Amino acid sequence: MTRTPLRPLARVLDARARGENPKAIERENIRQRHENMKDRARARAEGRLLVLGLFFFCAFSVVGVRMGMLATSEAQEPLASAPGAAIAMQRANIVDREGRILATNLDTYSVYAQPPAMIDPNAAADQLVAIFPDLDKERLVKDFTGTRKFLWIKKRISPEQKQAVHDIGDPGILFGPREMRLYPNGRLAAHILGGSGFGREGVSAAEVIGVAGVEKQFDDYLRDPANGNKPLQLSLDLTIQAAVEQVLYGGMKIMNAKGASAVLMNAHTGEVISAASLPSFDPNDRPRPPTSGFDPSDSPLFNRYVQGVYELGSVFKIFTAAQAVQLGLVNSETIIDTSGPMRIGRFPIGEFNGKNYGKISVADVIVHSSNRGTGRLALQIGARRQQDFLEALGMFEPTPFEIVEAAGGEPLKPKKWGELSTVTISYGHGLSTSPMHLAAGYAAIANGGHYVSPTILRKNGAQYGPRVMSESAAKQAQNMLRRVVTDGTASFGDVAGYDVAGKTGTADKPKPRGGYYDDKVIATFATFFPAYDPKYVLIVTLDEPSIVAYGEKRRTAGWTAVPVAAELIGRIAPLLGLRPRLEPEARAAITLTSN
Template sequence: MIRTPLRPLARILAARDKGENPDTIERENIRRRHEAMRDKTRARAEGRLLVLGAFFLLAFGVVGGRMGALALSEAREPVASAPGARIAAQRADIVDRHGRILATNFETHSLYAQPPLMVDPVAAADGLVAVFPDLDRDRLIKDFTGKRKFLWIKKRISPEQKQAVHDIGDPGLLFGPREMRLYPNGQLAAHILGGASFGKEGVSSAEVIGVAGVEKRFDGYLRDPANGAKPLQLSLDLTVQTAVERVLFGGMKIMNAKGASAVLMNVHTGEVVAAASLPSFDPNDRPNPPTSGFDPSDSPLFNRYVQGVYELGSVYKIFTAAQAIDLGLVNSDTVIDTAGPMKVGGFRIGEFRNKNYGKLSVADVIVKSSNRGTGRLALHIGAQRQQEFLGALGLFEPTPFEIVEAAGGHPLKPKNWGELSTVTISYGHGLSTSPMHLAASYAAIANGGYYVSPTVLKKSGAQYGPRVMSANAAGQARDMLRKVVTSGTASFGEVPGYEVGGKTGTADKPRPRGGYYEDKVIATFASVFPSSDPQFVLVVALDEPSIVAYGEKRRTAGWTAVPVAAELIGRVAPLLGLRPKLAAGEKAGITLTSN
């Protein structure tokens, strides 16, 4: 900036020539300079005030706009989540093998209150208690008249309940949309489906998450928005599942059992077509987990076919016979001396009711269910080879069945596997497994010697795993199982037209603190059908059954589990597409006549 001099020489000289006072020129220039500086400073201050005023105007505008938006919006309960996180309420359906709905979503509403908006809190509390008798009137009044700005009343309500609350007419009672999980078949397949609950929640939506069963195991898939139109398809058959649960429930009641379980599995694909555990529950209203102080199996949440790990008794004898045949040690006609006494490790090995069968073929050892005969076969096999065989059948690890509870079904085996364990395990004592383990093991016998993993997902074609026994050994084992039904301990298991083969097992139930009950057993029947060309394996287990037949109390599987299994096979075999084989010459009551 060029500044004007206060005493310009030209003007000073001219003023002196004219006789004027040069100081006047200096004072005038000083005045003009001060006025220019003042005008500049004022302009700068006015500019700053203008900017500051604009800033405050904008700030107050934003605050006012936000306050207006909050005043017009619904109240929202604070949730612990990342800033800006969106609640994902969408969840894919679950269907059976034929596409029928097992689990789906249902639109309903939640009910919440904003006490500051209430007109008559006491009347509102009275009205809510009339609609929802489980609410505490005094607690509601305390919350409505206190300092709370928001509170949940019900996380989900029916359309009828919504209308009833709406009729109360208090503006402080508000509704929010809610998507909940619906199981239209009630208790059907409850232990497989498991159930769902709410995760993150707001007044306008809620996150649905799986808490058990396939709902939890496949939670990521079901919650993925990309799978909203792709339901999770299970191997279950809704019709067969219904029949299995109804027959099993009736059998449990007739046999006075504490609980029951059943597994129906395709021996070639490993697909579990039906699985039931009783007592059961409704996943639409899933009960709370049991508290301490009693047996977990007393809870309806307990899944008996994967979590119920027990010694299953003589159903294991067929594994010993099959392995001995596979190793070339015997065949089904080889004679075994089952006569007593027999002692192993200082312990006496006896027979049921102290019977003495004498010399029996290997097939008759299975038909008669001889402990000593099976034990002597096991001693020929040896502990090491026995462990390898049973391990190959998957009996030492939890089953890979795709529900979260299956991972908790750890088999129990002895720490020191000596001669005594080799003998007792050969007839099902000393090794504890679940009915699902047993079904997978019997499937290997039924399909010609291949292990198949049990699965809850629909498969296409055979899913054979590694070979665990030769086709010859598996074939001879199937023939023995058939003889058990036609002339052995499972005679009540015969179903006309379906050639059932199977093996019974009755094991004393262990006490929680060691030892065994004298009058409580786990009765099991493991079966394959049709025996000539097996397609399915069925395992039925009853917990503490007891009936009176021919004037005597019966607990063994032949009297309890076998009749229930036979009824099941008779019901479900036609539903599975299996046509009965009728003996040649039967005319089904048709009489030929002439005109």
């Protein structure tokens, strides 16, 4: 900036020459300088006022917008500021093999109270009890009028209940947002899904955690925010599961059974298409575990197809026959002497109802379900080789099926595996396993000799494990099991067009303190279909069945489990996309005559 002098020399000399006072020039210059300084100060002040005005305008706009949002949105109780991780609410969906929802999330509310802010605790307690009849009025009044600063009233409420509580109008009763787990199909596949509950809880959020089934097994995956839009896909088929549970429930009631289970598994992939355990429960309202003093199997939470380890009886005989064929000791036509007596030490080995089949083929040993015939095959195999074979079939460890309850279903083996155990285990006594173990064992026969691991996750293509028997041994075993249905103890199990193959098993039920009941059994039918091209394994087990037929009380699997399995196969085979193979009917003979 150029500074103008107050008394320029040229102007002073010119003014003196004209007889004027030079100080007037200085006064004029001072005035002009002051005017310029005032103009600059005014401009600077006006700029500052403009900036300050814009700042206040923006601030008041933000406050106004926020006040408008608060006025039009749902009121929320602010959380106290505290260090710690935020509570994760979102949980991934669970779907079946076709993408249909099995478990999802639903936004709801909780209701809680801050007693110091309440106006009329007694009236509020009366109205809350009217809305929630399970609440204790005296307890509410005591809490509302005591020293408590906070208490939950209900962790989850419906929209109708929320409106009713809102109408009470007490400022000490407040709402908090919640995300609850919803199982839209109710009891369907309850033991697979398991259920969920709340973990860490805050006023404005609650952590949903799995408590059983796949919800707990895959809890980390389901809670991972990265998987929020990627559901957990199971191998279950919702339509088939519904059919299985419906038929199984009807069969359990008709056969007067205490409980029932069914496992349907793909013999080549290990995928469990359906798994049912009855009695069941609703995971939306999961019951509490029973208190001490009860048989665990009395609880609807008990999962019979993985937690239920039973001596499954004669369904094990085919493993003995298949191993004997595999070792080259026999083939299906080899003659075995099943005549008595047969003793192992001081223990006699008898047949059902005291029968004596004499000298019959290995195939007929399975068809007639001969204990002595199977026992003599087992003695040829030997204890060590028998153990190795059953271990290869997964019979000595908990099944790898991916639900948390499966780890508790550990098979029960004899402490000393001598000749007696070798014989009794050959026909299904002395070794306790679950129906899921049995399904994996029969899958190895059905798929040509490969072990497959049962899985609840959807797979693509065959998932063969190690080979446990030759294809020839598996094929001979398949043919034997087909004959059990056409000529043996499972004659009620045939389904037109699907060539069912399988084996019955009726095992006396053990007493809690040792020994066996005389009138209680576990009846099992282990089957695969269609026999000409095995694709699916089905295991049906009934706990304590009993039915009167032809004037007699019947408990054996041929009279109880087999008809239920046949009804199941007839219902689900079309749903699985299996077309029946029907033999063409003979054409009527036509004779041409001439008039």
